[in-house]
Amino acid sequence: MAITIKDVARESGVNISTVSRALNNGYGVNPQTRDLVVSVASRLNYRPNRVARGLVTGRSHSMALVVSDIRNPFFAEVARGAADAARTDNCDLILCNSDLDPVRQMEYVKSLLEKRVDGILMNSVSPLSAEDQAELVECGVPIVLLNRSAASKAFSTVSADNEAGGVLAAQHLLKLGHRKIAHVTGPRQHGNLSDRTRGFVQTLEDAPRPVTPIVLHGPFNFEGGRDLSARLLAEHPETTAIFAANDVMAFGAVRTALDRGLRIPEDLSLIGFDNIEFSSIIHPPLTTIHQPKYEMGQAAVEILLRLARDKTRRTPESRVLGVELIERQSCGRRS
Ligand code: RIB
Numbered sequence: 001m002a003i004t005i006k007d008v009a010r011e012s013g014v015n016i017s018t019v020s021r022a023l024n025n026g027y028g029v030n031p032q033t034r035d036l037v038v039s040v041a042s043r044l045n046y047r048p049n050r051v052a053r054g055l056v057t058g059r060s061h062s063m064a065l066v067v068s069d070i071r072n073p074f075f076a077e078v079a080r081g082a083a084d085a086a087r088t089d090n091c092d093l094i095l096c097n098s099d100l101d102p103v104r105q106m107e108y109v110k111s112l113l114e115k116r117v118d119g120i121l122m123n124s125v126s127p128l129s130a131e132d133q134a135e136l137v138e139c140g141v142p143i144v145l146l147n148r149s150a151a152s153k154a155f156s157t158v159s160a161d162n163e164a165g166g167v168l169a170a171q172h173l174l175k176l177g178h179r180k181i182a183h184v185t186g187p188r189q190h191g192n193l194s195d196r197t198r199g200f201v202q203t204l205e206d207a208p209r210p211v212t213p214i215v216l217h218g219p220f221n222f223e224g225g226r227d228l229s230a231r232l233l234a235e236h237p238e239t240t241a242i243f244a245a246n247d248v249m250a251f252g253a254v255r256t257a258l259d260r261g262l263r264i265p266e267d268l269s270l271i272g273f274d275n276i277e278f279s280s281i282i283h284p285p286l287t288t289i290h291q292p293k294y295e296m297g298q299a300a301v302e303i304l305l306r307l308a309r310d311k312t313r314r315t316p317e318s319r320v321l322g323v324e325l326i327e328r329q330s331c332g333r334r335s
Helices: 005-012 016-023 029-044 049-057 073-087 104-113 128-137 162-175 191-205 223-235 248-258 293-309
Strands: 062-067 092-096 119-122 143-146 158-161 181-185 212-219 241-244 267-272 285-289 317-321 324-326
Touching: 005 016, 016 029, 049 128, 062 073, 062 293, 073 092, 073 191, 073 248, 073 293, 092 104, 104 119, 104 128, 119 128, 119 293, 119 324, 143 293, 158 162, 162 191, 162 241, 162 267, 162 285, 162 324, 181 191, 181 248, 191 248, 212 223, 223 248, 241 248, 248 267, 293 317
Parallel strands: 062 092, 062 119, 119 143, 143 158, 158 317, 181 212, 181 241, 241 267, 267 285
Antiparallel strands: 285 324
16 A cells, blocks of 8 residues: 555654655654654655646646657757756656657647646747647647747747857858858758748848858758768759758768768868767867857746746746857868
């Protein structure tokens, strides 16, 4: 039989409410009583029923992170920041992979709401219908969107300055003398990616000697980077530099370069986005745009915790974190 709070109270010779306050660092319990209750609870191997406690406090001390695909190491670092921040408030983090499939995404959200999570951190609502989005706004549980710019007024958002990242990538390639430049990126509806593309293309077109880059859209993963760059180099072998919309796509472009016998950076320069850990390990180490992934996860949970604690002041908040060019060995000079 599971030990209940009643057993701890009986064994300690105090009432249930004193046990509850003693175990939850509540008010009005003298230190000796607290020590006694804690030692009895430990001796009896008592485990508090957090579901029952949640009914009293209105908090489940769990929150969820819904990402498109945890296999992208970008999300692992975000998840780490989010989990560490959640722990500061004794919260567990539940992880869900949505593949950005709107049906699966809504199924997860409904199940999480039924579990009474304190908040949901999700990397996009863009695939959802207007009705589903309205349902999320009305659901009463704080939601923070990751990778979305403040354009979404209904939700809190946390993102890196994606447009500035695109600008940095373009400036770097221009500085190295590249003129035949391409950009391989994901589907058009991803706001964070379009921001990168906008900054990149605009900077190239505004240069003293303007450059019009080739932009190719496809799957936002290793295979996408590999196949788009294969198509690009077959149709435009004169290309000297590629900006990939994330590091995983850049790894796909490295694969294509190897398959075609091209040397990086001698024959082809390559720049990524994210600065995941593997980017400094591959050969040659990848020049990329760093986004503060851990801090993004942390910031998103900080917002969720604030919104979960203060139900009367649920004004959405948006944070944009800075990006930085990390210069390694995958970009070379062109004369
Ligand atoms: O959708 C995942 C991607 O978006 C990551 O690779 C990272 O670039 C993020 O902003």
